Amino acid sequence: MADTTAENTQTTIVSDDMDLLRFATAGSVDDGKSTLIGRLLLDSKSIFEDQLEAVETSSQAKGYDYTDLALLTDGLRSEREQGITIDVAYRYFATPNRKFIIADTPGHIQYTRNMVTGASTADLGLVLVDARQGLTEQSRRHAVLLSLLRVPHLVLAINKMDLVDYSQETYEKIHQEFKQFATKLNIPDLEVIPISALKGDNVVDRSEHMSWYSGPTLLHHLEHVHVASDRDLMDTRFPVQYVVRPKSDEFHDYRGYAGQVAGGVLKPGDEVVVLPSGMTSTIESIDLFDQQLDEAFPPMSVTVRLADDVDVSRGDMIARVKNAPTPAQDIDAMICWMTNKPLQPRQKLAIKHTTRTGRAMVKDLQYRLDVNTLHRDQDTQELGLNEIGRVTLRTTVPLLCDPYSKNRTTGSFILIDEQTGVTVGAGMINSGS
Amino acid sequence: MSAPPTHADYQLSQLEQLEAESIHIFREVAAEFEKPVLMFSGGKDSIVMLRLAEKAFYPAKVPFPLLQVDTGYDFPEVLDCRDRWVDRLGTRMIVASVEEAIKNGIVHEDGKTTRNRLQIGTLLNAIEENAFTAAFGGGRRDEEKARAKERVYSHRDEFGQWDPKMQRPELWSLYNGRIHEGEHMRVFPLSNWTELDIWHYIGREGIDIPSIYYSHQRRVFNRGGMWMTESEFNPCREGEEVVEKTVRFRTVGDLTLTGAVESDADTIAKIIDEVAASRITERGATRGDDKFSEAAMEDRKKEGYF
Numbered sequence: 001m002a003d004t005t006a007e008n009t010q011t012t013i014v015s016d017d018m019d020l021l022r023f024a025t026a027g028s029v030d031d032g033k034s035t036l037i038g039r040l041l042l043d044s045k046s047i048f049e050d051q052l053e054a055v056e057t058s059s060q061a062k063g064y065d066y067t068d069l070a071l072l073t074d075g076l077r078s079e080r081e082q083g084i085t086i087d088v089a090y091r092y093f094a095t096p097n098r099k100f101i102i103a104d105t106p107g108h109i110q111y112t113r114n115m116v117t118g119a120s121t122a123d124l125g126l127v128l129v130d131a132r133q134g135l136t137e138q139s140r141r142h143a144v145l146l147s148l149l150r151v152p153h154l155v156l157a158i159n160k161m162d163l164v165d166y167s168q169e170t171y172e173k174i175h176q177e178f179k180q181f182a183t184k185l186n187i188p189d190l191e192v193i194p195i196s197a198l199k200g201d202n203v204v205d206r207s208e209h210m211s212w213y214s215g216p217t218l219l220h221h222l223e224h225v226h227v228a229s230d231r232d233l234m235d236t237r238f239p240v241q242y243v244v245r246p247k248s249d250e251f252h253d254y255r256g257y258a259g260q261v262a263g264g265v266l267k268p269g270d271e272v273v274v275l276p277s278g279m280t281s282t283i284e285s286i287d288l289f290d291q292q293l294d295e296a297f298p299p300m301s302v303t304v305r306l307a308d309d310v311d312v313s314r315g316d317m318i319a320r321v322k323n324a325p326t327p328a329q330d331i332d333a334m335i336c337w338m339t340n341k342p343l344q345p346r347q348k349l350a351i352k353h354t355t356r357t358g359r360a361m362v363k364d365l366q367y368r369l370d371v372n373t374l375h376r377d378q379d380t381q382e383l384g385l386n387e388i389g390r391v392t393l394r395t396t397v398p399l400l401c402d403p404y405s406k407n408r409t410t411g412s413f414i415l416i417d418e419q420t421g422v423t424v425g426a427g428m429i430n431s432g433s
Numbered sequence: 434m435s436a437p438p439t440h441a442d443y444q445l446s447q448l449e450q451l452e453a454e455s456i457h458i459f460r461e462v463a464a465e466f467e468k469p470v471l472m473f474s475g476g477k478d479s480i481v482m483l484r485l486a487e488k489a490f491y492p493a494k495v496p497f498p499l500l501q502v503d504t505g506y507d508f509p510e511v512l513d514c515r516d517r518w519v520d521r522l523g524t525r526m527i528v529a530s531v532e533e534a535i536k537n538g539i540v541h542e543d544g545k546t547t548r549n550r551l552q553i554g555t556l557l558n559a560i561e562e563n564a565f566t567a568a569f570g571g572g573r574r575d576e577e578k579a580r581a582k583e584r585v586y587s588h589r590d591e592f593g594q595w596d597p598k599m600q601r602p603e604l605w606s607l608y609n610g611r612i613h614e615g616e617h618m619r620v621f622p623l624s625n626w627t628e629l630d631i632w633h634y635i636g637r638e639g640i641d642i643p644s645i646y647y648s649h650q651r652r653v654f655n656r657g658g659m660w661m662t663e664s665e666f667n668p669c670r671e672g673e674e675v676v677e678k679t680v681r682f683r684t685v686g687d688l689t690l691t692g693a694v695e696s697d698a699d700t701i702a703k704i705i706d707e708v709a710a711s712r713i714t715e716r717g718a719t720r721g722d723d724k725f726s727e728a729a730m731e732d733r734k735k736e737g738y739f
Contacts (some may be wrong), residue, residue, distance in 0.1 A: 087598075122607075300453050
């Protein structure tokens with residue numbers, strides 16, 4: 001790492017109206033993920049001197065003759081001891097017009113569970129492959145998971161190009177192979193970038209060694225990928241989270257329904273229906289603190305007041321009269337199982353969907369999906385740790401849901417073990433009835 | 434029906450997105466936990482938390498009390514600011530005093546352990562005594578690498594301990610608040626905020642913060658490369674000499690451990706410029722408590738620190 005000692009002047013970031021990109025990293029153990037993150041942070045001047053000094057000291061103490069940037073990201077004692085990443089970590093950096101939240105997911109042990117965790121909130125998935133290895137089972141698996149979680153943008157970063165003499169042929173071969181594979185998946189936007197995280201080629205600065213590559217550098221792509229249109233602005237969904245009732249002299253009759261807009265645009269005067277009761281009313285005002293807004297859209301947290309005194313409580317949903325989800329108790333969904341004790345038919349679990357909590361029973365395990373081959377194993381009797389399968393659930397409360405492909409908020413749920421209280425499953429709804 | 438909306442018209446800045454996410458977290462906790470409390474140090478992060486809580490429940494009052502763990506060595510300017518906020522919001526304030534905890538034998542002062550560490554036992558005792566089931570903390574993941582591993586909802590067992598290997602997966606914005614008797618949840622609504630975000634937000638909202646964050650004259654002495662405040666609680670050691678400097682604080686905590694930085698930044702705009710140009714993290718610059726070992730924060734967090 002020649003330039004770790006170079007002059008580091010922080011880019012001055014003074015605007016407060018920056019845009020936000022959340023991305024999840026994926027890739028197997030030795031593909032250089034930590035090095036890439038270290039490189040992005042270092043070259044975007046997001047590493048501070050005291051942090052770098054600490055890493056240099058630790059690297060020396062371990063007897064390395066280079067600065068191991070992975071030490072910067074492995075935050076736990078046991079991770080540093082073992083030299084592996086155990087759990088998802090979140091990291092932050094910014095360029096003058098965009099802030100980035102990285103969900104840094106571990107490449108091995110418990111990969112699926114951690115990938116699903118990191119990818120659930122990501123706008124973009126970054127899959128790293130080693131140019132010498134080409135596509136591995138792991139890179140395919142990660143692409144499948146990102147596609148299953150409907151992460152709208154995907155970057156395939158072909159790393160260690162310095163070790164294949166910056167060969168265009170190698171790049172093309174992996175690119176073609178991946179494109180072929182991706183036809184089976186749902187990947188709306190794909191960018192393939194040849195890089196060397198170690199040497200810094202095409203990460204922040206354009207590589208001098210790959211004049212044949214005319215696409216963007218990784219950072220340039222991350223800065224410019226368009227994410228604003230990934231939300232659903234057509235189908236109004238407002239899960240009621242909390243009822244605001246001040247009962248003070250000044251706000252004696254105030255009754256507001258607080259929540260975060262999950263879809264569509266709400267405006268005062270809109271005719272709405274409250275589910276599951278089916279009562280209708282009109283939006284009287286949309287409040288954010290002491291202001292009344294003209295409209296609210298995802299992901300704004302607001303308080304809605306209705307013109308009529310209808311009964312609304314936490315767990316209800318406000319939608320448009322002619323465009324509302326159908327309350328469903330039979331749910332067809334993909335599940336990622338996250339605990340050692342396997343999921344079995346007839347099992348009972350707690351379920352949390354938007355602001356609604358109830359119980360669910362596994363009525364049927366339709367198949368287990370092999371994330372390597374996409375094969376559907378219909379003879380399976382259970383789902384083990386990190387396995388993904390399609391199930392039918394019967395719930396005690398009706399869920400006000402949409403297909404996950406339409407709305408990642410109203411289409412997702414978690415399953416909780418009622419004895420231990422631990423989150424054991426993540427679900428993506430196909431349909432409900 | 435009017436023309437379909439275009440996405441460009443419906444864009445939130447990253448600061449607005451962070452605000453929306455934090456408000457969502459506050460409401461989720463208030464809806465699902467029996468007895469939440471907001472840990473309030475009077476520093477910039479806890480003040481931003483309080484502002485977000487105010488917004489989340491407006492025009493109703495913030496539906497949980499504040500809890501301050503007072504080391505007895507707090508800056509008077511910070512306590513003044515705390516009192517202004519409590520008065521304005523009409524919120525209940527609980528003070529858990531380290532001094533009293535020492536007197537009552539809850540924590541043990543051995544002359545070597547700093548009061549920062551003694552806050553842990555004092556805090557856990559206050560949580561237990563009041564039977565709080567959730568405690569909001571102002572921790573941010575950008576502060577420190579152990580904190581980068583922290584969930585928004587951080588489960589604590591009946592001893593208040595954090596087990597980083599047993600964290601619950603946290604998916605979408607579906608937070609799992611299940612706890613058993615005697616356990617509690619630490620909740621970090623500012624997880625995704627950075628130091629700069631905090632300053633931008635303070636500027637945007639015109640938030641009242643302790644005066645010591647702005648540049649001022651102070652009698653200080655140099656210890657370990659940091660400018661420490663002259664105080665009866667923190668006597669000078671041999672070779673240390675009190676001088677007057679123009680300084681400000683980047684973080685505030687116990688005055689025996691929190692150092693000032695030399696600065697002329699006397700407005701939020703100047704502070705933002707200064708923070709943006711800084712090459713040292715706020716903790717690295719001014720917190721003695723993190724310098725003990727590489728895993729100082731992780732070790733304290735496992736014991737129940739915030």
